[in-house]
Amino acid sequence: MEIAKRSIMYEIPMITKENLYKIFISIVLGLIGFCLNIRPFVFLLPPHEIKFMAGLVCPMIVSLRWGWRYGLLSAIFCLAFNTMWIKGGWISVVMILMFILWIVWHGWCAKKFGNTGNKKWNPYLFEIPFRLFNTLILYTIFRWVFQFNPTVWASNMTVTSISLNFANVTAIQAVVNGYLILLLSDVLIIFGPIRKIFGLKDIKEQKRSNYLLGTAVLIGCVFWVIDGAFSLMFRDFSHSIPPRGTESLLDSIVFKVPPYALFERLSFFIALLTGVILSTRYISRYTSSEKLLQKMVKLSPYPITVVDSGGRVESINPEFVESFGYKLEDIPTVTDWYNKIFPNIFDRRDFIAHWKDDMQKAKQLNTEPRMFNVTNKDGNIENIIFRQVILDEDKEYIICENVSERTRAEEKFRKLNEELEQRVKKRTTQLEATNRELEAFSYSVSHDLRAPLRSIDGFSLALLEEYNNQLDAEGKDYLNRVRSASQRMGQIIDDLLSLSRISRRELKKEKVNLSEMAESIVSKLEEGDPDRKVDIVIGHKVTAVCDPNLIEVVLENLLSNAWKFTSKQEKAWIVFDTVLQDDELAYCVRDNGVGFDMAYAGKLFGAFQRLHKDSDFEGFGIGLATVMRIINRHEGRIWAEGYVNRGATFYFAL
Amino acid sequence: MRKKIILLVEDNPDDELLAIRALEKNNIMNEVVVARDGAEALDYLFGAGVYTGRDMSVMPQIILLDLKLPKIDGLEVLRRLRNNKRTKLLPVVVLTSSKEDRDLTECYSLGANSYIRKPVNFAQFTEAIRQLGLYWLVLNESPPV
Numbered sequence: 001m002e003i004a005k006r007s008i009m010y011e012i013p014m015i016t017k018e019n020l021y022k023i024f025i026s027i028v029l030g031l032i033g034f035c036l037n038i039r040p041f042v043f044l045l046p047p048h049e050i051k052f053m054a055g056l057v058c059p060m061i062v063s064l065r066w067g068w069r070y071g072l073l074s075a076i077f078c079l080a081f082n083t084m085w086i087k088g089g090w091i092s093v094v095m096i097l098m099f100i101l102w103i104v105w106h107g108w109c110a111k112k113f114g115n116t117g118n119k120k121w122n123p124y125l126f127e128i129p130f131r132l133f134n135t136l137i138l139y140t141i142f143r144w145v146f147q148f149n150p151t152v153w154a155s156n157m158t159v160t161s162i163s164l165n166f167a168n169v170t171a172i173q174a175v176v177n178g179y180l181i182l183l184l185s186d187v188l189i190i191f192g193p194i195r196k197i198f199g200l201k202d203i204k205e206q207k208r209s210n211y212l213l214g215t216a217v218l219i220g221c222v223f224w225v226i227d228g229a230f231s232l233m234f235r236d237f238s239h240s241i242p243p244r245g246t247e248s249l250l251d252s253i254v255f256k257v258p259p260y261a262l263f264e265r266l267s268f269f270i271a272l273l274t275g276v277i278l279s280t281r282y283i284s285r286y287t288s289s290e291k292l293l294q295k296m297v298k299l300s301p302y303p304i305t306v307v308d309s310g311g312r313v314e315s316i317n318p319e320f321v322e323s324f325g326y327k328l329e330d331i332p333t334v335t336d337w338y339n340k341i342f343p344n345i346f347d348r349r350d351f352i353a354h355w356k357d358d359m360q361k362a363k364q365l366n367t368e369p370r371m372f373n374v375t376n377k378d379g380n381i382e383n384i385i386f387r388q389v390i391l392d393e394d395k396e397y398i399i400c401e402n403v404s405e406r407t408r409a410e411e412k413f414r415k416l417n418e419e420l421e422q423r424v425k426k427r428t429t430q431l432e433a434t435n436r437e438l439e440a441f442s443y444s445v446s447h448d449l450r451a452p453l454r455s456i457d458g459f460s461l462a463l464l465e466e467y468n469n470q471l472d473a474e475g476k477d478y479l480n481r482v483r484s485a486s487q488r489m490g491q492i493i494d495d496l497l498s499l500s501r502i503s504r505r506e507l508k509k510e511k512v513n514l515s516e517m518a519e520s521i522v523s524k525l526e527e528g529d530p531d532r533k534v535d536i537v538i539g540h541k542v543t544a545v546c547d548p549n550l551i552e553v554v555l556e557n558l559l560s561n562a563w564k565f566t567s568k569q570e571k572a573w574i575v576f577d578t579v580l581q582d583d584e585l586a587y588c589v590r591d592n593g594v595g596f597d598m599a600y601a602g603k604l605f606g607a608f609q610r611l612h613k614d615s616d617f618e619g620f621g622i623g624l625a626t627v628m629r630i631i632n633r634h635e636g637r638i639w640a641e642g643y644v645n646r647g648a649t650f651y652f653a654l
Numbered sequence: 655m656r657k658k659i660i661l662l663v664e665d666n667p668d669d670e671l672l673a674i675r676a677l678e679k680n681n682i683m684n685e686v687v688v689a690r691d692g693a694e695a696l697d698y699l700f701g702a703g704v705y706t707g708r709d710m711s712v713m714p715q716i717i718l719l720d721l722k723l724p725k726i727d728g729l730e731v732l733r734r735l736r737n738n739k740r741t742k743l744l745p746v747v748v749l750t751s752s753k754e755d756r757d758l759t760e761c762y763s764l765g766a767n768s769y770i771r772k773p774v775n776f777a778q779f780t781e782a783i784r785q786l787g788l789y790w791l792v793l794n795e796s797p798p799v
Contacts, residue, residue: 443754447722450751450774455668458776462675483775490774497753 025197026062026070030077033058037078043176043257043266048169052177057184059103064123064185065198068107075103090145095170098134102178105130123182131178135171143167180270187213187273220272227265228253293391303400307334314395323384323402325377334398341374341384358388371403383407435504442500449493456486495622502629507547509634514542514555514587518576521556525563534566539577542587544654550630557623558589558650565593565648584653592647596640604640627652658791660686661714663695663731664749665723672776673718673749676783684791687714692726695719696734699741713744716790719766721750721757729760736765743797745790 036055043050059078063071079096109126188194192210195202232252257265297304303320307313311334321327324341331337342348351372358370374384385401460479464471471479518538526532544551559574566572575590596604605628606621631638634654642648660677664670670688677686689695695717697703701710717735721728728748735741747768748761761769770786773779 443752446753447751450772451666451669453774454672454751454772454776454779455666457774458668458672458675458779461776462672487775494753501755 022066022070023073026059026066026074027077029058029062030074033074033078039255041255041257042251045169048165050169050173050176052173052180054181054184056099056103056177056181057188060106060181061185061188061194061198063103063107064110065189065200066107067111068104071103071107072100075100091142094137094142094145098137098174102130102134106182123186124179127178127182131175134174134178138167138171138174142170176266183270183273216272216275220269223268224265225253228257231258297397300399303402305334305337305398305400307396307398309395311335313337320400323376323382323400324374330377341376342372343375347373355386355388359390369401438500439504442497445493446497450490453486453490453493457483457490460486492622495626499622499626499629502550502553502626503633505550507550507633509545509547511543511545512548512551514544514551514576515539517548517552518542518555518559521552521559522574525560529563532563532567532572534563535571535573537573537575537577539575542576542578544587546634546654547630550633554627554630554652555589557627561623561650562589562591562593562648565595566591567593569593579651581651581653586651586653588649588651590647590649595642595644595646595648597644598642601640601642605638657712658684658715659712660684660791661689661695661698661717662686663689663692663717663719663723663728665690665720669720669772672779673783676776676780677787679780680784680787682783682787682791684715691724692728692731695731696726699735699744700738710740713741715745715796717744717746718749718786719746721748721752721761729757729764732761732764732766745794745796747786747790 033055036058037053038055041052041054043052055078059071059074062074079099106123106126110123113126189198189200190209191213192202192206195206232249297306297315297317300317300319303323304317305313305320306315313328313331313333313336316326316328316331326337326340331340338348338351342351354370358368369385369387371383371385373381376382382402382404385403387399387401389397389399391397460483464476464479468476515538522536522538526534555576559576562574566574569592571592573592575588577588577590579586579588605624628638631652631654636652636654638650638652640648640650660682662670662673664673670690674686674688677684687698689698694703698705698708699713701708719728719731723731726734728750732746732748735744735746745767746765747770748766749770749772750757751772753771758769768786768790770782773782
C-alpha cells in the first residue's frame with residue numbers, strides 16, 4: 001500500500017532505500033565539508049583576519065535540496081568535529097550552533113516556499129533576516145558567554161574578553177561566508193555530477209554548462225595561485241605589510257589573502273561565479289518554467305492536485321474546487337482525499353491497488369488514464385479519469401478529468417440511437433405493409449378496372465357491327481367516342497401501372513452503353529414514322545452505371561418526347577450527349593421543338609401534368625413522371641431548360 | 655374426328671360473351687364449354703360435381719384460363735391440372751387482364767403454354783382470338799390422349 005505509506009511517512013520517517021541513500025550522501029558530504037574546513041581561506045585585514053569556510057557549501061546544498069532534516073545531519077558531520085572552533089570554547093559552540101541553525105533555516109525555507117511557488121523564493125533574500133538575527137546574537141550572547149570559557153578549552157586564546165572590534169569582524173566574516181556559500185551552492189548544483197548525486201534531471205545543455213563551469217573554476221584557481229605567488233614576491237617591496245615570517249608557502253600563496261589582494265580576489269571570484277550563473281541562465285530558466293507550470297496548473301480546465309513526496313497535498317487548482325467541492329483545508333493529505341472521494345472501503349482499495357501499478361509508469365510519463373466513480377462534496381457520484389504525472393522525485397501531479405457529463409451524454413445518445421433504431425424498424429415494417437397493400441391495389445386495379453373497359457369497348461363495337469343499319473351517323477360517332485375514351489382510359493391505367501412497377505422493381509446496376517441504346521431507340525422511332533426527316537446526333541461512347549432496363553425507359557421517354565415535340569419543325573434535330581455542369585457529368589437530350597415556358601418547368605415531372613393541348617400533341621403526362629422516378633431511384637437528378645418554340649433540353653445526372 | 659372442345663374459364667359474363675363473340679366472328683365453331691369459376695373448371699376436367707359421369711375420353715383441345723376467379727383462382731387450377739396425370743399435358747392459354755411480372759413468372763413456371771393479355775380494344779381482342787384459334791386449334795398438334 002504505497003499510498004498509505006507515503007502519507008504516514010510525513011509523520012514518522014520510514015527507513016526506505018531512498019532515505020538510506022539520502023542519509024548516506026548527507027553524511028559523506030558533511031565529512032567532505034569538514035575536510036575542506038580544516039584549512040579555511042583567510043582574508044588578511046591586519047590586525048584582523050576574515051575566515052572563509054568553503055566546506056560549508058556541502059551541508060548547504062544538501063539542506064537546500066532535501067530539506068532541513070538532511071541538512072542538519074550533514075551540518076553536524078561537517079561542523080561538530082571542527083577542532084578549530086572547539087578551541088574557542090563557548091564562543092565556538094555558539095558559532096557552530098549558529099551555522100547549524102543557518103543551514104536548517106535555509107533548508108526549511110527552501111521546502112516551505114521553494115516548491116509552492118506562490119511567493120518568489122530567493123535564498124539570498126532569506127539570508128537577510130537570518131544575518132540580522134546572527135549579528136544580534138554576536139553582540140549579545142556571543143560576547144557574554146566568553147567569560148564562562150574554561151581555561152582548558154581556550155588555552156591559546158590570548159585575549160580575556162571580546163572587544164567590539166572582534167565582534168564586528170566576526171559579523172562581517174559571517175556575512176561574507178553566508179553569501180559566498182549560497183552563491184557557491186547555486187553554482188555547484190548546475191554541475192552535472194552533482195545533479196546526479198541529488199537525483200536531479202539534467203538541465204538544458206548540461207554538457208556545455210559542465211565545461212563552462214569547469215573552465216571557470218579552473219581559471220579561478222589558476223588566477224588565485226598566480227595572484228598569490230605575485231603577492232608573495234611583492235610583499236618584500238611593500239613596507240605596509242609585515243614580511244612572510246613563519247607562514248608556510250601554501251598559506252601565503254593559497255589560503256591567506258593579503259589585504260591589497262583582498263578586494264581584487266573577492267570581486268573576481270564573485271564576478272566569475274555570477275557570470276557562470278547568468279550564462280547558464282539557470283535561475284531565470286528555473287523560475288520561468290516553474291512559473292509557467294504553476295500558471296498552467298492554475299488555468300487548467302482539468303482538476304489538478306499537487307502532492308509532495310510526503311503525501312501532503314501542496315496545492316489544488318480552482319477547477320479542482322469547482323469539480324470536487326473540496327478546498328485545500330479539507331484534504332491536507334492524499335489519504336484524506338481518498339477517504340473523502342471513496343467513502344466505500346472496497347472502492348478505495350480497488351483504487352489504491354490500481355494507483356500502485358501506475359506509480360512506476362508515472363515516472364516514465366506513460367500512465368494509462370483510469371476511470372473511477374468518485375463522490376464529491378455534495379455526495380454526487382462523478383465519473384473521473386485519473387492520470388499521474390511525476391515530474392521530479394518530490395512532486396506528483398494528479399490530473400483528474402470529470403467525464404460525468406460526457407458519460408451521461410453518451411448514455412443519452414445511446415438511448416436515443418436505440419429509440420431511433422426501434423422507430424426505423426417500426427416504420428420499415430409499416431412501409432413494407434403499405435408497399436404490400438399498394439401492390440395488391442395495383443394488382444386489382446390492373447384486373448378490375450380494365451375489365452369494365454373491355455366490356456364498354458367490346459359492346460360498343462358489337463353495337464356498331466350488329467346494329468349498323470339502325471344507327472345514324474351521329475349515333476355511330478357517339479359510340480366511336482365511347483370506344484376511344486375507354487381505350488384511352490385503358491392506356492392510362494397501363495401507364496400508371498408501369499409507373500408503380502418501376503418504384504417496386506429491384507435496381508440492378510451495371511455499366512451500360514447509352515449511345516448504343518439511344519441508337520436503337522431512335523431507329524425504332526424512325527421505323528414508326530418513316531416520313532419524317534430528323535437530324536439526330538448521338539454522342540460517341542456515352543456510358544453510365546445504371547439499371548439498363550430502367551434507363552432504357554428514360555431514354556425512350558426523353559427521345560420520343562423530343563421526336564414528338566419536333567414534329568412541327570421543318571428542320572428538326574435531336575442531340576443526345578453528355579455535358580459538364582457545375583463539375584457534374586450530366587446526360588442531355590436536346591431538341592429544337594416547341595419547347596416550353598420555364599415558368600412551368602416545375603410542373604414538367606408531375607404525373608398527369610401536361611404543358612400542351614391534347615389536340616397539338618397526344619400524351620397522358622406520365623412519361624416524365626416515370627423518368628423522374630427512375631432517376632430518383634438511381635439517386636440522381638433531372639432538370640430541364642426550355643424556351644417556347646426554341647426547343648427544350650432535358651438533363652439528368654446519375 | 656374427335657370434337658375439338660374449347661374450355662373457357664371466365665367468371666365475368668361480359669367477358670364470356672365477348673370471348674364467344676370474338677370466336678364466332680373468327681368462324682371458330684368449336685364447342686365451347688364455359689366454367690364460371692375454378693372449381694367448376696376442375697369439376698369438368700376431373701368429371702366431378704355437376705359433371706359426374708361425363709365422358710372422360712373427351713378432353714378440351716385448349717383451355718382458356720382467366721387468373722382472377724372466385725373460389726379457386728386460375729393459378730391454383732393450373733397447378734392442379736399439371737399435377738394430374740390425365741390433364742398434365744393439356745394446352746393451357748392464360749387469358750387475363752394482368753400484366754404483373756409476378757403472374758407471368760408464376761404461370762409459366764406452373765406450365766402454362768401461352769400467356770395473353772386481354773386488350774381493352776375489342777378489335778385487338780378479336781384479332782388475338784383469331785390467331786389463338788388458328789394456332790391452337792388448327793396448326794398445333796395436341797398431345798396424345
